[in-house]
Amino acid sequence: MLPRPRPAALVVLVLALAGCTASPGAAPDRARAARPAPHAGGPVLTGKLDSPVDVTLRWTGDEPGAAGRVLEFATESTGPYTVLEFLAPGRTDFEHPDLMPHTPFFYRLRPYFGPASAPVEVTLPPGEPTAKDQEDDHTWTAPRTLDGPPVTTHPVVDTSGGPLSAGRTRAVDAAAPGGLRATVMHAAGIRFTWTDHAADEDGFLLEARPSGSGTYHPVAVLDPDINSFGLITLPEEKRASYRVRAFVYGEQSNVVRLETGSDGR
Amino acid sequence: MAAPAARAEVEPGGWNATSPSFTVQERGCGQVDNLTFTLTCSTASGDQRAERRYATYTGGTRQFEGYFRIAAMGGTRISLKQTFNESASGPYFMLAAERGGRLYAVHGGTTLSTAGTVGATVRVNTVHQVGTSHRTYVNGSLKHTYSSPGGSFYDKFGAYRTDSGSGPATVVWSNVKFWSK
Numbered sequence: 001m002l003p004r005p006r007p008a009a010l011v012v013l014v015l016a017l018a019g020c021t022a023s024p025g026a027a028p029d030r031a032r033a034a035r036p037a038p039h040a041g042g043p044v045l046t047g048k049l050d051s052p053v054d055v056t057l058r059w060t061g062d063e064p065g066a067a068g069r070v071l072e073f074a075t076e077s078t079g080p081y082t083v084l085e086f087l088a089p090g091r092t093d094f095e096h097p098d099l100m101p102h103t104p105f106f107y108r109l110r111p112y113f114g115p116a117s118a119p120v121e122v123t124l125p126p127g128e129p130t131a132k133d134q135e136d137d138h139t140w141t142a143p144r145t146l147d148g149p150p151v152t153t154h155p156v157v158d159t160s161g162g163p164l165s166a167g168r169t170r171a172v173d174a175a176a177p178g179g180l181r182a183t184v185m186h187a188a189g190i191r192f193t194w195t196d197h198a199a200d201e202d203g204f205l206l207e208a209r210p211s212g213s214g215t216y217h218p219v220a221v222l223d224p225d226i227n228s229f230g231l232i233t234l235p236e237e238k239r240a241s242y243r244v245r246a247f248v249y250g251e252q253s254n255v256v257r258l259e260t261g262s263d264g265r
Numbered sequence: 266m267a268a269p270a271a272r273a274e275v276e277p278g279g280w281n282a283t284s285p286s287f288t289v290q291e292r293g294c295g296q297v298d299n300l301t302f303t304l305t306c307s308t309a310s311g312d313q314r315a316e317r318r319y320a321t322y323t324g325g326t327r328q329f330e331g332y333f334r335i336a337a338m339g340g341t342r343i344s345l346k347q348t349f350n351e352s353a354s355g356p357y358f359m360l361a362a363e364r365g366g367r368l369y370a371v372h373g374g375t376t377l378s379t380a381g382t383v384g385a386t387v388r389v390n391t392v393h394q395v396g397t398s399h400r401t402y403v404n405g406s407l408k409h410t411y412s413s414p415g416g417s418f419y420d421k422f423g424a425y426r427t428d429s430g431s432g433p434a435t436v437v438w439s440n441v442k443f444w445s446k
Binding site: 053073075083084086096098099100103134135137138139140141142188218219221223230233263 | 309337339340365366367384385386387405432433440
């Protein structure tokens with residue numbers, strides 16, 4: 001059940017898709033996602049040691065239709081891999097500094113694909129949350145799946161036009177989260193709800209573009225079927241645009257292995 | 266029985282995998298379910314903790330490795346990992362999350378990250394040479410170095426309200442390992 005909004009709460013409502021409901025939809029039965037496959041023109045990852053414990057990674061090539069990439073690292077060839085950063089499509093390098101000495105590092109890139117909701121613009125009240133705000137139980141921040149009326153769902157990406165090697169993978173607009181709603185809960189808190197139209201997502205990304213910034217970047221990674229989440233904001237996010245993206249991961253790039261040396265200690 | 270040798274992540278040579286015993290600590294609104302640690306309240310006072318407290322060690326060098334994911338956090342200044350100085354009866358090193366898990370900081374206020382992504386998994390390695398130094402690596406990079414006194418210490422991790430913090434918070438740990446030499 002939705003908590004009752006505060007009387008002073010600012011509500012921003014966007015109906016992103018014609019005919020969609022503003023109520024968060026119930027999670028559909030999950031289908032198996034089509035996995036975009038790597039292709040010959042895809043990114044090639046390279047890396048070098050700038051010092052015994054500093055690495056720079058670079059990549060070339062394109063990933064048609066990708067919303068971005070994640071750069072991951074591990075210290076065993078079998079993983080586990082950990083995401084270092086979500087990277088915008090135009091990004092081509094990353095510095096990984098001050099590394100653990102005498103350690104093998106394995107790096108890989110993975111693209112992610114999927115449609116984003118229409119954005120919502122949020123302006124927060126000035127200052128910090130009050131003592132009364134802080135006393136609130138903040139249960140609205142927890143990622144959750146809210147029940148709602150049944151909705152039609154769609155695959156996140158369309159691979160029917162051919163394999164990714166042909167550059168024809170595209171996000172399916174109809175799978176974009178709908179009815180994104182932002183409710184200001186206090187001076188540093190926003191609750192987001194949306195309708196899940198994706199049938200096979202790996203998860204959702206809440207993306208933010210602070211006022212004055214040119215690009216969106218992920219601020220929360222959420223599990224499949226989530227349609228409610230509360231964000232505690234940073235000072236630079238007093239005015240920002242937000243959107244939610246349903247996404248699936250594509251296939252990984254080549255793996256780069258580098259071994260660090262002594263850090264001089 | 267001696268533990269088998271294991272590939273350590275830092276300063277190779279002579280490490281042995283260990284499996285120290287631990288006790289589960291639930292205080293106030295803290296709840297522990299295996300490796301999921303939850304503070305269910307926003308109470309900004311009193312003892313609110315959900316942690317694993319590992320066995321005391323004295324001397325030598327100890328390495329900790331673990332992965333945490335802040336699944337939800339409405340509060341701020343929640344301790345995720347501590348190296349506790351039993352001899353001084355206080356936390357010697359503390360890694361904490363601020364502002365709903367958007368920032369990470371250590372005891373003393375050093376900010377480790379300015380781009381916390383809620384829900385993303387973060388890897389932590391600490392290397393503690395008792396009497397010499399304590400180093401913290403976040404996602405493979407050295408983020409903090411402390412000089413270390415001698416004495417008795419123990420590792421703790423989970424979710425713990427610091428003096429200036431409050432919940433709620435849900436922190437999920439995974440792939441926790443220890444080595445010593």
